[in-house]
Amino acid sequence: MNSEQSNSKLNRILKTLGPGILFASCCIGVSHLVQSTRAGADYGFAIVWAILLANIFKYPFFEFGSRYANATGESLLEGYARKGKWVLWMYFILTLGSMFAVTAAVGYVTTGLTANLFQLDLNISSVAAILFAICMLILLIGKFSYLDNIIKVFAIVLLTSTVIAFITTLFHGSVEQSPDFIPKSMWNPSGIAFLIALMGWMPTAVDLSTWNSLWTLARIKQSGYYPKLKETINEFNFAYIITAVLSLCFLTLGAMLMHGSGKSFSNNSVAFANELITLYTTSLGDWSYLIIASAAFATMFSTSLAVIDGYSRALDRTTQLLFLNHDLSKGEIQESRKWYTVWTFINVPISFFVITFFLNNLRALVDLATTLSFLIAPVIAIINYKVILGHNVPEEAKPPIWLRYLAIAGIIFLSGFSLFYVYSKFL
Template sequence: MAKDKSGYIIAAAFIGPGTVTTASIAGANFGFHLVWALLFSITATMVLQDMAARLGIATGQGLATNLKEISQNPVLRLLFSLLIVAAVGIGNAAYESGNLTGAAIGLDAFFAIGTGNWAIILGAISALLLWSGKYKVIESVLVVLVIAMAIVFFVTLFAAGPEWTAMFSQAATPQLNTSTINMVLALIGTTIVPYNLFLHASLTAQNYIGADKAEAIAASRKQSVFAIGFGGLITLVVMATAMMAFFNQAASMDAANMGKQLEPVLGEWAQWFFAAGLFAAGLTSSITAPLAASYAVCGAFNWPQDMQGKAFRSIWLAIIVTGVVIAGMGFKPLSAIMFAQAANGLLLPIVAIFLLVVMNRNATLGEFKNGTTSNVLGALVVGFVVCLGVYKLYSLF
């Protein structure tokens, strides 16, 4: 059995530039009044990723392949395939644009040639790494950089002397209205990443071949809870440092001064370090998102899930190209990243409902099917996100 690190890969995938940017904006604009949305997101991520990992281990197949096997009706199977392509393709294209934009913001702080130009360069780098098939080595290095950034955020939080009373007071008075709904959806979309459900199922299916299923599921669950919980803690700390630097202060946060929140520890180097962290987080996620799309689409159409295969390569290349085009269209950088996270929040129910259906109807799961607790928790997650989406649409009129 290969050593499984899928839980850490999932955590690293959602701690991208979208998470850093979204958490920073949330803390700067709303303080800790939206902590409830983050706590919900982390809990929901643990619930849904546990289902995806359990599915991969118990069946030895990814989520997309399992979805097609729900029905033998060729029309329904084709419909499932098309829905997978639509949900994952659209979601990943939006997410990829946010990843590339975030990394481009970081690089543009060092060499100002424009975020659109950097997006093209970064897209090319991501494509070359995936084409080589050796992306995991590069990804590991970048994850280390992201962890280093997280350490600085932790040090900054305590060195700056946080106002714990104000934080708890704001956390105890949650907000949800027309002015916060976009941010709530963005926090959910940047944490409960739909493509991670496909990625996690595929990775565990490959990594636990031949293992005792009960033991493998227990080990995977323990790892995922720890890794996702740590990722949530990082997000919370980013929100806290931004709150101290910008909330109810004269200065407002934008792409040029996000790194100010690190000044208590890093001084004049704060902006540079923050930029390097955005680049590392962005490049890591810009590799993971198209990879997950390839697994999902190839599984949906029964194509070989081989990284050297033509279909596999064509799919991730299409996602990268689409992400580059969107990132280079001239949108305001932070707006582009926020849009990507909100789009994921709206697409999440589609994928989550698919996951719930297959976790109850797949005969191969046997004793590892969803129990009452998993179904109730999953239904609550889906129901709440759907209600938020409806509220968002209602607020537009």
């Protein structure tokens, strides 16, 4: 009997597993591979507080996405619509304002890793075009199941290699500091700009919380199993803890293997990819180069898939709510492959042209995308807080008091740093 219960519990876990892994994949992409490693390389462990605070104070707003979907059977976007169409319009405008920069930033890093791994004798624009075309093909033909299965495999590979590299680095110790090393200041204009960019995608952009709710619903539809609220929250929490721990692992790799050495990351995506992978091989040995390069590429490729899917899925739902006058009393909106396809064909080509504009300045593109994400975060955070406490959410499914207080603290934190950035930048 105990064996049957154990198998039944495992089966429920496996049927629930998916949305959190997709979320983690989005996080491990640019924010961890690029920004956390850069943070460690430039500022060492002095910047660890920013990573910890961003992970803590953003947590409620991502959790609300999973909680709302399970409790109501609809996505956060329907929740926005219930608060008034102006809320949905605000989300729509903010999404369009950041979507192309975000997709381009993720695609650019993936392009560099692709060219590095396969030693492609092509210019970056050509590699980016091929990469985006493959992503579109997978998403438009394969739907959610392909995305779900691909990312689970890729995430396990990078998780394993990162933890091994982290532990090995701890045993080997830090690199020797350069005699003329001068620590960077975190509180000058460039330091503040990087701080905001780092927290903008740490662990990822707050507006991606809508994707959480959409992926939760898609997984329920795919598996045919409607998990208990606790099961959905546990699945998300498991993924969130992994992303938080990995952000510290990447910071440690940058801090111990580059900080004070006199080295810095290149602005060219191919050169950056090589430097990033060399960080791992410095710790693990040259034998690991191909394994690490493959794992890093796999992770960024899965992040590209998740980002393109997330934007298309969210804007498909937003289009139906804004322009097709869907009646919320009729229940959940069915995914429209038509609008999903339309938004994919809008997002990808424009993001490609953004890449060509920032061709030799990876840092500027990533910082632009992450800063935009941070500046819109307080708005999305406030909306999510209002939605999860709405009348359509059952009382027993609403967040506990401690989580509500943490959400309020998070709104203050995000708003405060956004105002601080605007003040330091323009006043």
